[in-house]
Amino acid sequence: MTTRSERHYRRLLRAYPRSYRDHRGTEILTTLLEMAEDGRRPGLHLVLSGLWQRFKLPARRPLAWVAALLAAAVLGGFGAAAGTWIAWQTAAAIPSDRKVQALNTGLTGIPGDAPLYHETSAQQGPSVAIQADGTAGWSSARIRDALTGAGWRITSFRESEGRTIPREDMTAAVPIRYGTWTATSGGLRLWGDARVLTGAPFTDAASYNIRVWPVEPAPLRPLTIAGTVAGLLTGWLLVTALARRRLATALATGGFIAATLLAYEFYRDACEVMAYPHGSPRPGNVDTSHGGTFTLICTIIGLFAIAAAVIAARPGPAGAAGQPRLGVPDDGGPALGAS
Structure with a gap:
């Protein structure tokens, strides 16, 4: 018993x-x-x-060490990207396009829908920008009322005056009003600016830019680090499970080499996340293409090679000749912990 x-x-x-x-x-x-x-x-x-x-890796297998180091490095980058993505799922949701359009109309006084741009911040978070051009007089009261009416708390508001530089189609410089403001609402931030011409021949010609984005979630940096560490460990453990077969080791090495381009992009994103000023100031546009088509093709090839390595590492039928058992130590040494 x-x-x-x-x-x-x-x-x-x-x-x-x-x-x-x-x-x-x-x-x-x-x-x-x-x-x-x-x-x-x-x-x-x-x-x-x-x-x-x-x-533990097999003894006298330099390729296994190369594969393990590559796997740890590559999956560390993938883990960082996964941790960052998970953290942003806890952030406040971006308002719907309809709500952003309604807020823009109230702020600017310009009727009709304006172009919307869904972008990615330097910390890999979401943001939405809207640009409105049209005819509407400057009114700081209208902007303040639209923000407070939509539930935003104004944190700064500045306005100033200037004059345009004369062009060939202008007889003289035209007066212009500038305005910039910031606001918060729950876990969201808003930034806006305006340029309104106040003199002939372009009286009330206006251009507004507004951007909304979520505040950096508290788990962002810890989860990015945790994802990186988890990826490093997973990559190493994956190769230790495959390294008993030489074919599997070779396939895994090639697969992880092919995936290094995308991993590099993920590491670069992780550096942006860690180095960006705390508190998510006004986000800027970042390149989210991750190298484009070539990187995507290499990554797909790498994933197929890694999948083939996993298949090749599966142990053969019990007792089959020439089929070594997966995971059995090559050195035949005593089991650790048994004495």
């Missing part, structure tokens, strides 16, 4: 890879039960030894 000690040690043995347990689990368990009868009860050492086996 299964004893309480045996059940306890079987749980601790789960720290070892399954293939290693299948190969030496009975031997280790028997040794542990014998040690327990003598009053010795290894615990932490057993778990640490199991984790070491999970991270």
Whole structure:
């Protein structure tokens, strides 16, 4: 009958890879039960030894080390991107296009829909910008009332006067009014500016720009770091599971080399996230193409190669000739934690 000690040690043995347990689990368990009868009860050492086996690469396999380092680096970049994306899911939602258009009409006094631009901030967060050009007189009261009526709290408001530089179609410089303002609403921020001509022949010709974006969520930087670390560990562990087969190791190496371009882009994005001023000031446009078509093609090829490596690493039928068991140590050394 299964004893309480045996059940306890079987749980601790789960720290070892399954293939290693299948190969030496009975031997280790028997040794542990014998040690327990003598009053010795290894615990932490057993778990640490199991984790070491999970991270251990085959001896005298330089390609396995190359593959492991590549995998860790590439999946670290992917993990950083995943952590950043998860963090932004906790941020305040951008208002709908209809609400942004309604706010723009109230602010500017220009009827009709204006062009909307959905963009990505330097911290990989969402933002929406709207640009309205038309005829409408300058009114700071209209702007303030539109913002407060839509639930925004004005945090700054500045206006000034100037004159345009005369052109060939102008007999003289035209007076112009400038305005800039910022506001917050819940977890959102707003920035806007206006240029309104107040003299002939372009009286009340106006141009407005408005941008709305969510405040940086608190988990953003921690999750970006956590995603990077998780990716590094996952990449290394993946290769340790594949490295017992030379074909799988070669396929994995090629696959991760092909995916390095996209990983580099993700690392660059992660650096932007970490280095950007805290508090999400006015975001700027960033390149989200990630290298374009060539990078996408390389990444797809890399993913297929990695999938092929996983298939190639699957153990053959039990007892089949020439089919080594996945995960069985090449050195034939004693099991860690068994003594």
